[in-house]
Amino acid sequence: MPKVLGIVAEYNPFHKGHLYHLKKSVQLLQPDYTIAVMSGNFTQRGEPAIIDKWARTQMALENGIDVVLEIPTLYACQTAELFATAAVKILDQAGIVTHMSFGSEYHNIKDLDKIAMILAEEPLAFRELLKLNLDKGLSFPLARLKAIQQYNSNLQDGSLSSDLIDLILTGSNSILALEYLKTIKKLKSTIQPVLIPRLGSSYNAANMEGEFSSATSIRNAILSGKSWESIASALPDISLKILKASINQGRGPISLKSFEQLLFGIIRQASPEEIASWMDVEEGLENRIKRYALECTSIEEFLSKCKTKRYTYTRLQRVLIHGLLRIKTNDVARFQRRCGPSYLRILGFNSKATDILKNLKKTSKLPIITKPAHYYRHKTKDINSMFELDILASNLYALGFPNPEQRLGGQEFTQGVLMI
Amino acid sequence: MPKVLGIVAEYNPFHKGHLYHLKKSVQLLQPDYTIAVMSGNFTQRGEPAIIDKWARTQMALENGIDVVLEIPTLYACQTAELFATAAVKILDQAGIVTHMSFGSEYHNIKDLDKIAMILAEEPLAFRELLKLNLDKGLSFPLARLKAIQQYNSNLQDGSLSSDLIDLILTGSNSILALEYLKTIKKLKSTIQPVLIPRLGSSYNAANMEGEFSSATSIRNAILSGKSWESIASALPDISLKILKASINQGRGPISLKSFEQLLFGIIRQASPEEIASWMDVEEGLENRIKRYALECTSIEEFLSKCKTKRYTYTRLQRVLIHGLLRIKTNDVARFQRRCGPSYLRILGFNSKATDILKNLKKTSKLPIITKPAHYYRHKTKDINSMFELDILASNLYALGFPNPEQRLGGQEFTQGVLMI
Incomplete structure (x- = not known):
């Protein structure tokens, strides 16, 4: 082979x-x-x-x-x-x-592996901690980070320090790893x-x-x-x-700039309800999107005005692409369930x-x-x-x-x- | 007053x-x-x-x-x-x-008035002639022109010649008048x-x-x-x-050119069924529109390839605007009925x-x-x-x-x- x-x-x-x-x-x-x-x-x-x-x-x-x-x-x-x-x-x-x-x-695969194991197995205690953090209003990445830290510190062989977990979960490539x-x-x-x-x-x-x-x-x-x-x-x-x-x-x-007219046109055309159906849009983000697509005249300005702690540039950019390609939350969920x-x-x-x-x-x-x-x-x-x-x-x-x-x-x- | x-x-x-x-x-x-x-x-x-x-x-x-x-x-x-x-x-x-x-x-308001009267009153004989012409496959404007000519020639005081009716119904402003x-x-x-x-x-x-x-x-x-x-x-x-x-x-x-990216984007995004719902799209025009929005790279080229005897430039341009503004046949019909x-x-x-x-x-x-x-x-x-x-x-x-x-x-x- x-x-x-x-x-x-x-x-x-x-x-x-x-x-x-x-x-x-x-x-x-x-x-x-x-x-x-x-x-x-x-x-x-x-x-x-x-x-x-x-x-x-x-x-x-x-x-x-x-x-x-x-x-x-x-x-x-x-x-x-x-x-x-x-x-x-x-x-x-x-x-x-x-x-x-x-x-x-982060270069130590064994440490990464320990965290990956928690994420893969999702033990009950971890899921409960995650839920508690989400209920406090934390964004998903932050809630997950905290839950891993809390879960790990409760383990008898919890050898990862909170700082280390912090470090790992803030590196884009470590997260992908x-x-x-x-x-x-x-x-x-x-x-x-x-x-x-x-x-x-x-x-x-x-x-x-x-x-x-x-x-x-x-x-x-x-x-x-x-x-x-x-x-x-x-x-x-x-x-x-x-x-x-x-x-x-x-x-x-x-770049996104190359699609400025099309992106603004699609958003200005769409009702808030339609925008709410796009993947990654939740909890009123559709109103922010609608508002700033009217109040802004460039994609750069739109993104910088739309941005909050919770809605990062990357997420907002993905929402724009989802609107462009009509990728809806329901469709992604359906594909995930089916295949x-x-x-x-x-x-x-x-x-x-x-x-x-x-x-x-x-x-x-x-x-x-x-x-x-x-x-x-x-x-x-x-x-x-x-x-x-x-x-x-x-x-x-x-x-x-x-x-x-x-x-x-x-x-x-x-x-x-x-x-x- | x-x-x-x-x-x-x-x-x-x-x-x-x-x-x-x-x-x-x-x-x-x-x-x-x-x-x-x-x-x-x-x-x-x-x-x-x-x-x-x-x-x-x-x-x-x-x-x-x-x-x-x-x-x-x-x-x-x-x-x-x-x-x-x-x-x-x-x-x-x-x-x-x-x-x-x-x-x-055309400058004689009396002659225009005679035709307008037929259009306003729509006598049964006229409607039957119109239907016959439409059933032959003629476009609406042509079928209507022929029906007016036929109806008028059957009138005892049918004083308008067919040539004159032809002349009147081919002038954009006479038609509006x-x-x-x-x-x-x-x-x-x-x-x-x-x-x-x-x-x-x-x-x-x-x-x-x-x-x-x-x-x-x-x-x-x-x-x-x-x-x-x-x-x-x-x-x-x-x-x-x-x-x-x-x-x-x-x-x-x-001009329409100013909206080239947005218009092409909207058509490439839309399904033929959606395009079929736009005002003035009928009988398979949606497939022509879909096809040429993929095969063409400019609005001028798109219109000239889409054009047929039946689908004039003006009509195709209106369809583009209806797509842009999401004006649907059903909506226009509803407004017409209601108000x-x-x-x-x-x-x-x-x-x-x-x-x-x-x-x-x-x-x-x-x-x-x-x-x-x-x-x-x-x-x-x-x-x-x-x-x-x-x-x-x-x-x-x-x-x-x-x-x-x-x-x-x-x-x-x-x-x-x-x-x-």
Whole structure:
């Protein structure tokens, strides 16, 4: 049985930190193949990706990934928990992934594992503490943090200090790592998790800091029109080349700003009741959204006015994407109850991957979509409606391209799977 | 009782033809007051007005109109029949309008009146002919034209030749004139209709032709960036000044192109079933709309590909506006059954009009809206939902302004009634 390494990533864009992670993982595990599960045109932070998923697939393949799968749009633009759970399920249900590597700000996997175990098993005492904290009006992340601290301090072998738990649960990548570990446990998956310590800036750092700059800071530099020279050092040469090609064709750079008219139009059109049905909108947030979409004239201003302690930028951005793509709380709940991610969508692969793809056809518990035009052959309603959201996402994403000629719909069907 | 002249117009923009019409009418009738019923931010041809309704109200007042009323958005962007009927109803229900003057390509009001009589009375024989023609698959306007010709030729005093009827029913303004006459008859209104022969180019002429150029040709010249010198000759000085001021503030010029992302986004988002519910969409047009919104990247291309003999540019443009404003066939039908236009919205007036406005409060059969912020005091559902469409229209129209700072929502409330 071949050794297959799975990686969950957005590659938005594929930078030197990503390359470091891939190389370190390969060095450590010596896998026969690497499979990446990647977000499509919209990402976990509630943003359109800076360049489209086909260009980012090419980046991944050219940098050494063998197969790129897409996380269905329904899950790509969700909380760390939903996103990570869906990604791990995809890797698990592929049936050939033996290892999974991920980065984390916190480097001790045993400590992470202890917390992941609480989250996976949800012992009664923990659930009661969580409920108590939520009843006090704390936001879910804070209530959960406190519940873990309280539960852990009551354990006889409660060896994690509260400060340590604080530290772990405030790192974006540590949180994702916890969710990966938790899901592996819950699924009783045979995938072996491997932690690769991160180098360089934290995930959220806004400004570039040399070779290992965060993807956020790289996107900010591109969007604010910084010189290519200043950006080049943070990207592998091939990533830079692909990024430049996308931008030269007028297929980037894309940001929420690229959809300003459409987003404001959708919100101004919608009734508060409709907005309340969008995923991640709760407890009157619809009124804030409605109000500031009238009182503001730019997305930046809208987000900064809407923001509260409880409603973070990321959450508000996700709400905007949910409104754009009409992702409703009820729909997500229904999919969660019924199926979870319901297909393996192959965005691209390299020549080496031919064998593993043959294998995948036998091992995968999920249907495989290589040719989008054939998706409707899967007569399952779940597959169809989940995949139609990927189609919609591409049809709307195209409207953000700076070059009007690139704004064609139906690119989901015309782009085809990428083979290098 | 004062003599009050009513005029239905879009003043998009107010040009020398409009001024000629106003002056001729005043010369002929010597009214004490003139009231214009004007489209708001969206017009009968299914387009956003080139500058907003407040600037166009100012144009009307500065050029000599005493009071400007707004046709509710629900009716402003409809077929000649719905538009004209609503406009005449507003004038009639104001309770003080004694005369109504309008232009027409065809100048003999007696002939127009004969046709209007058939349309108003709808004799059984005429209805049967109309049905027969519709059953043959003819479009409604053509079936109606043929039925009038056939019915008229069967009359003993059928003095109108088929060629003449042809001529009348192919002139945009003659068609509107017929609808005005028809509605006056149907309402048994005491308003006296007066026909003022038109000067200069026809309503639809695409290119400017000197002093009496059509509004369409003037808009085309502005939108294609022609020099002010070439446009100036067709506009009264004060109109030119107001137009320039709007454009200098970045509040124009506006066209369907200004809403390209929003329109494509709405159509790509919507299911064919939803599109089928929009006013003026019938018999599979939803599939054409859906298809070409994916296959096209500009509004111009979309309209030219969607167009057929049956679905004219004007109709398709109206469908786009109905999609934008969510105007549904069922809603229009419900309003038609229940009430028709359900308020008098005053956009502006001059100092001379103070007396007539006092009068209006006593004579009007419809509630008067002067302060939009107070509209909800009219607790009638019909008024509220009809007026909320005017609010939505302004909130979305603002998103088309070239200057981002002008794109605020809520301008319906902040602009206030214009007094000069």
